[in-house]
Amino acid sequence: MAAIRHSLQKEVCDLAEEQLLGVLHVTKxxxxxxxxxxxxxxxxxxxxxxxxxxxxKTDKESFKKKNSWHLRDLLVVDGKDENKDTAELDLTxxxxxxxxxxxxxxxxxxxxxxxxxxxxxxxxxxxQFVNVPRQLLLKQDSLRNxxxxxxxxxxxxxxxxxxxxxxxxxxxxxxxxxxxEQRDLQLLMTQCSSAVSNAEAFxxxxxxxxxxxxxxxxHSMMASEAQVEALLSxxxxxxxxxxxxxxxxxxxxxILLHVKDTIHKMADKTKCIEQSNENNTKLLEExxxxxxxxxxxxxxxxxxxxxxLSNSELLPSIVEAAAALQAVLSAPLPPHLHYMQAxxxxxxxxxxxxxxxxxxxxxxxxxLFIHLGNDPGLVPPAxxxxxxxxxxxxxxxxxxxxxxxxxxxxxxxxxELEPYTPLMHWVRAMDTRAYQHLSRxxxxxxxxxxxxxxxxxxxxxxxxxxxGKKLRGVSGTSNPxxxxxxxxxxxxxxxxKQQAANTLNTGRAMATSTGRLLxxxxxxxxxxxxxxxxxxxxxxxxxxxxxxxxxxxxxxEFCITFFNxxxxxxxxxxxxxxxxxxxxxxxxxxxxSSVGGSSSSGSSGPPAVADSSALTAGAxxxxxxxxxxEVRTMMAALFTSLEQQLTGFINTFDRADxxxxxxxxxxxxxxxxxxQDTGSFxxxxxxxxxxxxxxxxxxxxxxQLNSIVECRVSKKKCAILPFVTNFEEFARTCECVFKRSxxxxxxxxxxxxxxxxMLDTIPRVAHDHARSPQEVIKMENYHVLHQVMSQLKLVGxxxxxxxxxxxxxxxxxxxxxxxxxxxxxxxxxxxxxxxAKVASGVKESEVGYQLAFSKQExxxxxxxxxxxEVKRGLEQLYKKVDKHLCEEGNLLQVVWRAMQEEFxxxxxxxxxxxxxxxxxxxxxxxxxxxxxxxxxxxxxxxH
Numbered sequence: 030m031a032a033i034r035h036s037l038q039k040e041v042c043d044l045a046e047e048q049l050l051g052v053l054h055v056t057k058x059x060x061x062x063x064x065x066x067x068x069x070x071x072x073x074x075x076x077x078x079x080x081x082x083x084x085x086k087t088d089k090e091s092f093k094k095k096n097s098w099h100l101r102d103l104l105v106v107d108g109k110d111e112n113k114d115t116a117e118l119d120l121t122x123x124x125x126x127x128x129x130x131x132x133x134x135x136x137x138x139x140x141x142x143x144x145x146x147x148x149x150x151x152x153x154x155x156x157q158f159v160n161v162p163r164q165l166l167l168k169q170d171s172l173r174n175x176x177x178x179x180x181x182x183x184x185x186x187x188x189x190x191x192x193x194x195x196x197x198x199x200x201x202x203x204x205x206x207x208x209x210e211q212r213d214l215q216l217l218m219t220q221c222s223s224a225v226s227n228a229e230a231f232x233x234x235x236x237x238x239x240x241x242x243x244x245x246x247x248h249s250m251m252a253s254e255a256q257v258e259a260l261l262s263x264x265x266x267x268x269x270x271x272x273x274x275x276x277x278x279x280x281x282x283x284i285l286l287h288v289k290d291t292i293h294k295m296a297d298k299t300k301c302i303e304q305s306n307e308n309n310t311k312l313l314e315e316x317x318x319x320x321x322x323x324x325x326x327x328x329x330x331x332x333x334x335x336x337x338l339s340n341s342e343l344l345p346s347i348v349e350a351a352a353a354l355q356a357v358l359s360a361p362l363p364p365h366l367h368y369m370q371a372x373x374x375x376x377x378x379x380x381x382x383x384x385x386x387x388x389x390x391x392x393x394x395x396x397l398f399i400h401l402g403n404d405p406g407l408v409p410p411a412x413x414x415x416x417x418x419x420x421x422x423x424x425x426x427x428x429x430x431x432x433x434x435x436x437x438x439x440x441x442x443x444x445e446l447e448p449y450t451p452l453m454h455w456v457r458a459m460d461t462r463a464y465q466h467l468s469r470x471x472x473x474x475x476x477x478x479x480x481x482x483x484x485x486x487x488x489x490x491x492x493x494x495x496x497g498k499k500l501r502g503v504s505g506t507s508n509p510x511x512x513x514x515x516x517x518x519x520x521x522x523x524x525x526k527q528q529a530a531n532t533l534n535t536g537r538a539m540a541t542s543t544g545r546l547l548x549x550x551x552x553x554x555x556x557x558x559x560x561x562x563x564x565x566x567x568x569x570x571x572x573x574x575x576x577x578x579x580x581x582x583x584x585x586e587f588c589i590t591f592f593n594x595x596x597x598x599x600x601x602x603x604x605x606x607x608x609x610x611x612x613x614x615x616x617x618x619x620x621x622s623s624v625g626g627s628s629s630s631g632s633s634g635p636p637a638v639a640d641s642s643a644l645t646a647g648a649x650x651x652x653x654x655x656x657x658x659e660v661r662t663m664m665a666a667l668f669t670s671l672e673q674q675l676t677g678f679i680n681t682f683d684r685a686d687x688x689x690x691x692x693x694x695x696x697x698x699x700x701x702x703x704x705q706d707t708g709s710f711x712x713x714x715x716x717x718x719x720x721x722x723x724x725x726x727x728x729x730x731x732x733q734l735n736s737i738v739e740c741r742v743s744k745k746k747c748a749i750l751p752f753v754t755n756f757e758e759f760a761r762t763c764e765c766v767f768k769r770s771x772x773x774x775x776x777x778x779x780x781x782x783x784x785x786x787m788l789d790t791i792p793r794v795a796h797d798h799a800r801s802p803q804e805v806i807k808m809e810n811y812h813v814l815h816q817v818m819s820q821l822k823l824v825g826x827x828x829x830x831x832x833x834x835x836x837x838x839x840x841x842x843x844x845x846x847x848x849x850x851x852x853x854x855x856x857x858x859x860x861x862x863x864x865a866k867v868a869s870g871v872k873e874s875e876v877g878y879q880l881a882f883s884k885q886e887x888x889x890x891x892x893x894x895x896x897x898e899v900k901r902g903l904e905q906l907y908k909k910v911d912k913h914l915c916e917e918g919n920l921l922q923v924v925w926r927a928m929q930e931e932f933x934x935x936x937x938x939x940x941x942x943x944x945x946x947x948x949x950x951x952x953x954x955x956x957x958x959x960x961x962x963x964x965x966x967x968x969x970x971x972h
Contacts, residue, residue: 030052030054033052033054033066034049034052036092037049037052037066037068037084037092040091040092041068041082041084041092041094042068042070045072046072046073046074047070047071047072047073047080048070048071048072048073049068049069049070050069050070050071050142050146051068051069051138051139051142051143052066052067052068052069052139053066053067053118053130053131053135053136053138053139054066054130054131054135055067055118055128055129055130055131056128056129057127057128057129058117058127058128058129063085064085064086065083065084065085065086065095066083066084066085066086066092067081067082067083067084067120067128067139068081068082068083068084069081069139069142069143069146070082071146071150077150078099078100078150079099079100079146079150079151080097080098080099080100081097081098081099081100081103081120081143082094082096082097083095083096083097098122100143100146100147100150100151101151101154102122102123103120103121103122103143103147103156104121104122104156104157105119105120105121105125105156105157105159106118106119106120106121106140106143106156106157106158106159106161107119107120107121107159107160108136108140108158108159108160108161108162109160110160111160111161111162111163112162114133114134114137115133115136116129116130116131116132116133116136117129117130117136118130118136118139118140121156137162137165140158140161140165141165141166143156143158144158144165144166217235218231221234315366319362319366319369319372322357322360322361322362323357323360323362323372323375323376323379324357325353325354325357325379325382326353329349329350329353329354330350330382332346332347332350333347333350333351333354333382333385333386334382334385334386336386336389336390338389338390338393338449338452339393341448344448344449347452348451348452348455351386351451351452351455352451352455354379354382354383354386355455355458355459357379358376358379358380358383358459359458383459383460384460387456387459387460387463388463390452390455390456390463391456391460391463391466391467394449394452394453394456394467394470395466395467395470397445397446397449398467398470398471398474398475399470399474401442401445401446401474401475401478402473402474402475402477402478403474433572434486434489434490434493434569434572434573434576435576436482436483436486436576436577436580437482437580438579438580438583439475439478439580439583439584440583442475443583443587443591446587446591447591449591450590450591453467453591453592453593454593457592457593464592468592468663471592472663472666472667473666475667476666476667476668476669479584479667479668479669479670479671480669480670483668483670483671483674484670484674486573486576486674487573487674487675487677487678490569490572490573490678491678491681493565493569494562494565494566494569494682495685545687545688545755545759546732546733546736547733547736547737547751547752547755547756547759547783549736549751560762562686563686563688563689563692566682566686566689566692567692567696567766570678570682570692570693570696571696573675573678574696574697574700574715577671577675577711578700578711581664581668581671581709581710581711582709582711584664584667584668585660585664585709585710585711588660588663588664588667589660592663594657594659594660594663595657595660657708660709660710661708661709661710661713664709664710664711665710668710668714671714672714672717672718675714675718676718676721679693679718679721679722679725683725687729687732688729688762688766690722690725690726690728690729691726691729691762691763691766691767692766693722693725694719694722694723694725694726694772695766695767695770695772697715697718697719697722698719698770698771698772699770699771700715701715701716701719702771726775730779730782730783733759733783734779734782734783734786736752737752737783737786737787737790738786738789738790740752740790740794741794741797742794749809749810749813750790750791750794750806750810752787752790753787753791753810753813753814753817754813756783756784756787756814756817757817757820757821760780760817760821760823761821763776763780764776764821764823777823777824777825780823780824780825780826781825781826781829784814784818784823784826784829785829787814788811788814788829788832788833788836791806791807791810791811791814791836792807794806795807795810802844804840804841804843804844805844807836807837807840808837808840808841808844808924811833811834811836811837811840812837814833815830815833815834815837818830818833841923841924841927842927844924845924845927845928845931846931852899852902852903852906852932852935853894853899853935853936853939855890855893855894856890856891856894856939856954857935857939859882859886859887859890860938860939860942860943862881862882863876863882863942863946864942866879866882867946873945873946874946874948876946876947877946877947877950882946884947884950884952887943887947887950887952888952891952891953891954891955894954894955895955896955896956896960896964899956899961899964900964900967900968903932903964903965903968904968906928907925907968907969910924910925910928922969925965925968925969928965929961929962929965932961932965933958933961933962936954936958936961937958939954940953940954
């Protein structure tokens with residue numbers, strides 16, 4: 030075992046600079062005897078680390094580490110049995126390793142080494158040693174204590190055979206003497222000359238010296254007995270004095286206990302005084318805050334009690350005093366302070382002041398609203414009209430804008446009311462009933478003014494367009510839609526929607542009687558506006574929309590600012606402090622108490638339109654809707670007749686001219702899509718009108734499509750169909766209207782539907798017409814329609830144009846085949862028989878030997894077709910074709926040329942069969958291809 034230990038130290042530990050402390054020869058249980066060694070080592074470098082290696086012996090008789098573990102990773106050392114010796118040993122690291130030692134004593138020795146290493150290097154984190162005899166561990170502890178004692182007191186440096194040294198080396202290893210011991214030993218040896226030569230004499234000398242020293246020590250101890258007694262007496266005296274001092278200290282402690290209680294009481298009193306002072310300070314601050322919050326200067330109080338609101342110089346001071354009163358009434362006081370009598374009195378006082386001042390403000394503004402509403406002198410000055418004419422909205426068709434109608438501005442009203450804006454905000458916050466009453470009074474008074482101006486504005490616009498001309502579909506009154514002035518906008522809108530629905534159901538009959546329909550001849554069209562009048566209407570309609578926008582937006586902005594309509598905060602004041610029986614405006618004839626009854630009907634805004642979102646989706650505007658429902662309600666109450674007048678204006682010209690719906694749709698779309706605030710009253714009004722105009726637009730084009738689909742031709746000779754001749758003018762008019770409009774895509778979709786309807790209707794009309802050949806009707810109409818589409822170059826119609834071209838070619842070929850026939854009928858029949866014989870198997874050279882197809886029979890048939898007879902037949906055919914075709918189609922020469930080509934094709938086929946089947950017969954027709962060309966040319970020139 031010593032040899033193995035030496036080899037392990039040399040081959041394994043020296044290479045890693047480690048010192049081998051213990052070795053255990055082990056094998057795996059239950060397997061073949063594959064031996065290995067468990068080595069307990071420590072490192073030579075500091076700090077010292079303890080490790081356990083598993084070393085295996087290789088085939089080359091050398092040692093190699095298989096596993097290594099730190100001692101601190103060792104968790105459990107299991108000896109398997111505490112009462113008897115066994116060679117089994119389990120070590121638990123990250124898992125349990127089971128081994129069988131070569132013998133039980135070797136296992137116990139290795140366990141002892143692990144215990145020593147754990148005690149020395151892991152005093153607080155030792156692994157658990159279970160099933161290990163306790164005498165081994167106790168014996169090891171006693172040996173370690175003895176070794177420590179010998180190391181500290183021994184002079185010769187020897188240790189117990191099994192005890193470990195301080196540096197952790199095994200028992201029995203050499204331990205050198207310390208430097209101090211070596212120095213003392215050398216000094217002692219220099220004092221005796223025989224220390225080296227005669228060890229026994231040196232030992233005796235040391236023994237004699239020791240005896241002398243012992244005697245001297247005993248003598249010295251006996252000589253100091255008196256001193257010891259004196260020392261003891263002094264100690265007794267010191268103890269007595271210490272007792273006295275302790276008694277005094279006890280008395281001092283009792284006194285200090287009383288002083289401690291007194292100090293604690295004084296500290297408690299001081300704390301109570303400080304708490305009281307702090308409470309008083311907080312109370313004083315609270316009272317000062319309450320006084321500050323509920324204090325209103327006497328001057329401002331008197332100013333509010335006798336406020337002269339008509340005095341413009343005092344108005345800023347009055348506004349400042351009202352703001353101070355509002356701050357006092359809305360002061361953020363704690364809830365418990367409201368129970369104080371002083372606070373109640375002060376609040377009651379200010380509530381009375383609020384009610385009195387609110388009454389003064391309501392009376393003044395109420396009278397002012399009524400006065401401004403009854404003032405007839407609101408006519409825009411020249412500068413205002415000039416400013417209107419210089420707006421950025423350009424008029425179409427080169428109009429200079431001279432003499433355009435103008436809607437009066439109300440900037441003077443807004444300017445006069447603007448100084449009272451803070452007071453109106455104050456009323457909104459302080460008294461809800463007064464605010465609502467003032468809002469109703471303003472809307473009722475100003476709405477009458479707007480109603481007069483809007484009616485006059487639309488009447489003037491209508492008059493300038495028609496210039497005294499009686500419009501189609503309009504009765505004796507200038508505007509039948511406005512014959513009744515009563516009613517509100519929402520009711521009227523529902524009526525128009527119902528009217529639109531009824532019109533859509535009966536659109537066919539209405540359109541046939543009133544509009545310029547594509548499927549109707551021009552001589553059957555009704556009287557409508559000419560292009561100049563349409564352009565004039567377009568200019569006037571743009572002027573109307575442009576004039577309405579600044580007036581409505583200015584009024585809306587003023588209402589939002591003056592009445593604080595977009596305020597996100599709720600009303601601060603309640604109606605608890607006001608007496609319901611007390612009139613807000615103080616009574617009198619100027620109260621206008623009947624205003625509330627009329628405002629209820631006008632307060633409802635325009636109805637929501639389901640189609641408006643789809644119409645405005647193309648604008649790409651995702652802006653925030655900054656106008657709430659309250660603003661729209663007030664605007665609807667102010668402009669009660671705006672939607673009514675606008676819809677009536679639109680319907681008047683829509684009935685007068687079916688093409689006006691195109692201009693209306695384009696203009697309204699432009700204004701709706703360019704609106705900055707899609708939720709405003711004007712935007713919703715325009716949006717509602719736009720929905721109606723879109724329906725009119727679709728109804729108009731649907732009527733055009735219905736007229737195409739239901740087209741009937743009663744003439745003896747059917748020429749170009751009405752919708753084919755009318756479409757070019759219709760398309761150019763629509764293109765002129767939708768030239769730069771964002772709604773052009775709607776028109777393009779309808780173009781495709783109309784052209785598709787035309788292509789599908791032409792065959793039906795050709796089939797139903799009994800007096801004209803179907804091929805002629807289809808050929809001429811497809812040809813003209815293809816030319817129209819080629820000239821217009823409409824977007825998305827390229828495939829339809831190609832389809833029309835293909836249908837024209839098919840109709841031309843069918844007509845030529847059907848009506849040209851076979852001028853050489855007998856020859857064609859003869860050679861059809863020849864071709865049948867050849868197809869049945871008869872050789873071409875033997876056909877002439879057939880009785881029915883002999884050369885004589887062929888010469889007999891040829892004699893029936895001299896040149897002059899052929900020309901006479903062609904002349905009759907030309908007259909027939911000329912009778913079928915019309916002049917508008919210009920297809921006579923085209924058809925005649927196609928028949929010429931067909932005749933030449935038949936002639937060549939006959940000549941080819943003659944040369945093939947009768948090669949040497951010297952048989953030929955009476956005329957040549959040049960003769961045929963001359964026949965056709967002479968006939969065409971003669972006619």
